Amino acid sequence: MFAFWSCGTANQNGTTEDSITVKVADHFDIKLPAVMGTGYSWSLKDSAYQQHLSLDTTYVIPNPSGNEGAKELQVFQFTGLVKGTANLHFIHSRPWKKEEEPNKEKSYKIIIE
Numbered sequence: 001m002f003a004f005w006s007c008g009t010a011n012q013n014g015t016t017e018d019s020i021t022v023k024v025a026d027h028f029d030i031k032l033p034a035v036m037g038t039g040y041s042w043s044l045k046d047s048a049y050q051q052h053l054s055l056d057t058t059y060v061i062p063n064p065s066g067n068e069g070a071k072e073l074q075v076f077q078f079t080g081l082v083k084g085t086a087n088l089h090f091i092h093s094r095p096w097k098k099e100e101e102p103n104k105e106k107s108y109k110i111i112i113e
Contacts, residue, residue, distance in 0.1 A: 017107040022080045024112055027056065030078070032090060032106060033071040036060060039096075040103065042074045045089040052086035052112050053078045080112040 022028050032042045044055070061073040078088075092104035 017109060019109045019111065021111045021113060024080050024083060027077060027079050030076045030088065030090070030108060031061075031073045032076075032092075034060075034074045034092070036072050036074075039094045040092055041095065042076075042090050042092050042106075043095065044076075045091050045105075049078075049086040049088050049110070052080065052082055052084045053088075053110060054081055078110075080110070083112050086110045086112065 020028060034041055049055075056077045056079055058074065058076050061075060063070045064073050076088075076090075086109075088108040088110060090106045090108075091102035092106075093102040094100060
């Protein structure tokens with residue numbers, strides 16, 4: 001796996017955005033903390049990224065720190081397909097409550113070289 005990270009910035013609505021630079025055909029992970037037992041989980045808001053990235057798999061790492069009561073990590077694994085820029089917009093919500101606003105959002109600007 002190969003990825004460069006840069007500092008995050010906050011948008012007007014409080015959403016933070018990080019930049020990641022990868023090469024074509026490189027794999028990278030986005031790991032987001034979650035407490036799955038609450039019913040909240042992370043999901044992608046849209047599929048516009050598919051022009052430049054493929055979502056290879058998603059999985060959960062239970063209690064990665066080994067501490068009692070620790071959050072899980074939701075992992076989204078992507079591969080860069082073609083050169084360009086893609087935006088990943090994640091929302092943290094209860095999927096069955098369609099009318100409810102997400103309680104958190106996280107965005108990534110992905111630069112594929």
